[in-house]
Amino acid sequence: MTNAIETRLAELGITLPGAPAPAANYVPFVRSGDLLFVSGQVSMKDGAFVTGKVGADMTVEDGAAAARACALSLLAQVRAACEGDLSRLKRVVKLTGFVNSTTDFTDQPKVINGASDVLVEILGDAGRHSRSAVSAGALPFDVAVEIEGIFEIA
Template sequence: MSGPIDARLADLGLTLPEASAPAANYVSYVRSGDILYVSGQVSAENGSFLTGKIGADLTVEDGVHAARCCALSLLAQVRAACDGDLGRLKRVVKLTGFVNSTADFTDQPKVVNGASDLLVEVLGDMGRHARSAVSAAALPLGVAVEIEGIFEIA
């Protein structure tokens, strides 16, 4: 299906990845009424994980890019949950971002801004959301960023 969100993604030169399957005994998303809970999406691009620790071998800018990739994966899961119709997305409610960073790194919010900014760029006001951005000593597969989301859908 194609709609305004798909058109905006195309205008921005962005392509959503395929929604990934869960890697263990959980599901990629759960719908409860009009609320969609999307499991954490790890930083990946073109089938490869974006790995590393911000503040050690990765810069804030690397982290921002990784967070943008997570946001695209979140939208891919929303699209899958909505049977391919992103037009059913009403708003982004909340993101929780986990940043694989050194103990002295304190710019986790700047990193997670990559996801927040992308969602607002693509969705406008319905992309504005509540958010948490926290440090993690390590993340699955050594990825740089993992972000989970809560969305309202029709």
């Protein structure tokens, strides 16, 4: 039986990627009670890193698209943690977004909106969350965006 989140993804024409494997010595997620802590997901498209520095060789819109991709990878990790059953996802609690940006770039919140917007589009009110959006002078693999998340699950 298809659940409401999977139905909504299909309505939006969104296919979640596979849950990316960790790139170093950490686990992709940890559950503590009803909270699921998902490790930082980096910007990827079609299996390749989305790289660049926002404010130099990437626009805010490019960065927002990269953040959107991170959000979909976060949901893929949630699905993996819930053994394939996204109906166990109750809400997004918090996102922390890191933007590979120039020192004079100050629109990090607009970049991370790419993630926030798609989560609300998919999950409705359950996608609304607290959030931090910060600049990073560099990110692993020169990716444009990395986002970690905390989710409430059943």
